[in-house]
Amino acid sequence: MAALDGLPPLRDVIARHGLDAKKALGQNFLLDLNITQKVARSAGDLSDVTVFEVGPGPGGLTRALLALGAKKVIAVERDSRCLPALAEISAHYPGRLEVIEGDALKTDFESLAPEGPVRIVANLPYNIGTQLLINWLMPRQWPPFWQSLTLMFQKEVGERIVAQENDDHYGRLGVLCGWRAEAQMVFDLSPQAFTPPPKVTSTVVHLTPRVSPLPCDLAKLEKLTQAAFGQRRKMLRASLKSLGGEALLTRAGIDPARRAETLSVEEFCQLANLL
Ligand code: SAM
Numbered sequence: 001m002a003a004l005d006g007l008p009p010l011r012d013v014i015a016r017h018g019l020d021a022k023k024a025l026g027q028n029f030l031l032d033l034n035i036t037q038k039v040a041r042s043a044g045d046l047s048d049v050t051v052f053e054v055g056p057g058p059g060g061l062t063r064a065l066l067a068l069g070a071k072k073v074i075a076v077e078r079d080s081r082c083l084p085a086l087a088e089i090s091a092h093y094p095g096r097l098e099v100i101e102g103d104a105l106k107t108d109f110e111s112l113a114p115e116g117p118v119r120i121v122a123n124l125p126y127n128i129g130t131q132l133l134i135n136w137l138m139p140r141q142w143p144p145f146w147q148s149l150t151l152m153f154q155k156e157v158g159e160r161i162v163a164q165e166n167d168d169h170y171g172r173l174g175v176l177c178g179w180r181a182e183a184q185m186v187f188d189l190s191p192q193a194f195t196p197p198p199k200v201t202s203t204v205v206h207l208t209p210r211v212s213p214l215p216c217d218l219a220k221l222e223k224l225t226q227a228a229f230g231q232r233r234k235m236l237r238a239s240l241k242s243l244g245g246e247a248l249l250t251r252a253g254i255d256p257a258r259r260a261e262t263l264s265v266e267e268f269c270q271l272a273n274l275l
Contacts, residue, residue: 004033005067007092013058017085021196025079026125028194029057035193036064042186042204043121043150046070050114052146054104054122054132057082059089061123066093073097074112076104104132113145123152126198130157130173133207137180138218142209149207150186158185158203165264171232172225178265179216181207214265220272228260228268235259240271248274 010031013019021027030036039061040046047069056062056075059082065073066089073096077086080101090097100107105128109120120136129151136149153161156169162183163174177183186204191197224243231239237246237256249256252271254263263271 004037005063005092007063007089010058010060013085013088017058017081019058019081019085022079026055026127027057027079028123028196028198030060030123030193031058031195032193033060033064035189036060037068038187039123039150039152039204040064040068040070040121042206043119043148046119049117049119049147050074052076052109052112052118052120052122054120055125056086056099057123058085061121062086062089062097065121066096071096071116072114074100076100076102076107078103104128105135109136110139110141110145118146119148119150120146121150126154126157129153133161134176137176142180142213143211144209147208149181149205151205151207152189152202153205154198155188155201155203158205161205161207165262167261170261171229172222175221175225175265175268177207179210179221179269180213181209183207214269216269216272220275221268224268224272224275225260228263232260236263243275 021029046065048071050072051065051070053062053073053075056077062073062075077099083099083101086099124132136146139145159169160171160173161177162185163169164178184206186206189202227243228236228239235257236249236259239260240248246256248271251274254267
């Protein structure tokens with residue numbers, strides 16, 4: 001397809017640099033620049049914004065972010081084969097693309113964050129997507145260093161991220177995300193949008209941080225949600241038995257006959273604070 005930025009089509013870039021997709025690296029590339037622009041646009045106004053991207057690969061989303069006016073993109077890529085292709089984008093946008101070769105799970109994004117607004121936008125490798133999201137929701141300081149997260153997940157994971165009480169997909173991830181952020185699914189992408197196509201539908205999720213999340217200790221909240229959702233069909237008096245069971249629930253004014261999926265994020269925080 002015609003490029004929006006005068007750079008060569010992504011198929012040519014992939015062929016020239018021998019970037020055959022590696023499954024172990026979660027490589028499902030977006031080659032249609034209309035789609036990468038749509039993802040980039042979901043992140044909002046990028047002028048004056050530094051964008052952190054994880055896994056730029058051959059650079060389809062990176063190019064969209066730069067073409068849409070991001071002040072700078074700092075991209076972390078594990079696959080060294082992609083670096084020459086990304087260097088061509090860097091040369092096309094002098095001073096606006098910094099590529100860090102490395103593992104995003106080991107990258108301290110918080111200390112890399114420059115002055116000024118930061119947004120995180122990525123078509124994530126699915127095998128590490130949830131862990132990266134949890135890391136970004138748990139920075140050392142709150143409000144966090146990012147203004148928003150715009151991330152591609154498998155649709156099933158997206159549903160768990162945005163789920164609220166009484167949803168089928170509500171669980172530990174929904175409680176954690178709901179505690180720290182407001183999350184919404186923006187649009188779905190069919191497997192055919194990617195090369196090679198994954199087995200499942202994908203979805204873009206947009207998260208913005210809550211200014212003042214309820215005070216709550218993460219370790220306690222995790223302990224609680226693990227016990228409660230570990231046996232989600234049981235009444236809370238049984239699933240939370242080892243953490244105080246009926247007595248704990250009564251102190252919080254919560255009916256011990258309720259089940260985990262009916263508890264709001266606020267109620268989980270309230271219980272965690274009583275542990
Ligand atoms: N952004 C590109 C696109 O949209 O076409 C590629 C997305 S592909 C789903 C995921 C990318 O993440 C790949 O380029 C892969 O090499 C990279 N990747 C995989 N594991 C990584 C890790 N631990 N740290 C950084 N990048 C990683």
